[in-house]
Amino acid sequence: MTSRAARWLVAGVVVVTAGGCWPFKGKPKAAPAPALASSPRTIDSLWLVGQRLFNRGDWNDANKILTRVASVMPVTDARTSRLHFFQGEIELALGNELDAVRQFRRIADETPDDSLAPDALVRAGDAYSYLWHRPELDPTYGQTALAVYQEVLSRYPNHPVARRADARIKQLSERFAFKEYRNALFYYKFKAYDSAILSLRALVAQYPRTKIVPEALTKLVQSYRALGYEEDIKETCGYIAQFFPAADGPRRLCPRDSTGTN
Numbered sequence: 001m002t003s004r005a006a007r008w009l010v011a012g013v014v015v016v017t018a019g020g021c022w023p024f025k026g027k028p029k030a031a032p033a034p035a036l037a038s039s040p041r042t043i044d045s046l047w048l049v050g051q052r053l054f055n056r057g058d059w060n061d062a063n064k065i066l067t068r069v070a071s072v073m074p075v076t077d078a079r080t081s082r083l084h085f086f087q088g089e090i091e092l093a094l095g096n097e098l099d100a101v102r103q104f105r106r107i108a109d110e111t112p113d114d115s116l117a118p119d120a121l122v123r124a125g126d127a128y129s130y131l132w133h134r135p136e137l138d139p140t141y142g143q144t145a146l147a148v149y150q151e152v153l154s155r156y157p158n159h160p161v162a163r164r165a166d167a168r169i170k171q172l173s174e175r176f177a178f179k180e181y182r183n184a185l186f187y188y189k190f191k192a193y194d195s196a197i198l199s200l201r202a203l204v205a206q207y208p209r210t211k212i213v214p215e216a217l218t219k220l221v222q223s224y225r226a227l228g229y230e231e232d233i234k235e236t237c238g239y240i241a242q243f244f245p246a247a248d249g250p251r252r253l254c255p256r257d258s259t260g261t262n
Contacts, residue, residue, distance in 0.1 A: 046068055050065035050066040050069055062086070063087070082116065084104075088127075097130050129145035132145065136182060180203040218253060
């Protein structure tokens with residue numbers, strides 16, 4: 001190879017190396033985007049913006065900012081639990097209940113002694129409860145919500161959230177009882193009285209303090225009457241006389257001698 005040809009070859013290598021694609025047309029690869037700085041000042045600035053958006057109810061923008069905060073905030077930062085709580089509330093507001101559960105349970109399970117843990121556990125129960133918004137649907141999420149509220153009572157019996165959890169349990173009990181009552185009405189409508197009786201008795205036994213119980217007892221007496229079960233009528237009317245003595249309630253269906261009245 002001549003010295004002149006060698007010089008041209010070296011020059012070509014230099015051009016290809018420098019240009020990246022010579023002698024082909026095109027653009028060199030772009031440099032990767034710089035990673036988001038994780039300095040305390042950057043985190044504090046993003047946190048303030050995210051908190052402001054959260055307080056304003058601007059859920060989508062708040063979610064974007066707080067997701068960026070979560071990617072750079074050290075796990076030792078004192079605001080970590082509050083960050084997850086904000087994210088859980090945002091997911092609830094956006095209708096992403098199961099994502100909300102993950103955020104709330106993260107606080108309650110990973111930092112159970114944190115001041116936000118009791119509230120986070122209640123909110124996890126709320127998220128499951130929201131998923132069971134119609135009693136006629138599969139009650140699996142409602143049952144899971146009930147279990148979470150009971151967990152609150154077990155883990156934090158002396159905390160103020162225990163009262164909230166107890167109130168939620170009562171609300172769920174009303175919904176479970178109503179679901180059972182609807183099942184019984186379905187059987188009653190088609191004269192499947194034995195099946196209706198099983199549902200009504202289960203309702204009264206499991207949810208004795210719910211509002212639907214007087215109506216359930218009314219249907220129970222009517223079902224017994226349709227089948228001629230006189231002894232069961234007498235037994236049920238004794239229960240009615242003790243716990244629901246009002247004359248305009250289910251007691252009106254009972255024979256006088258079965259309730260102890262003249």
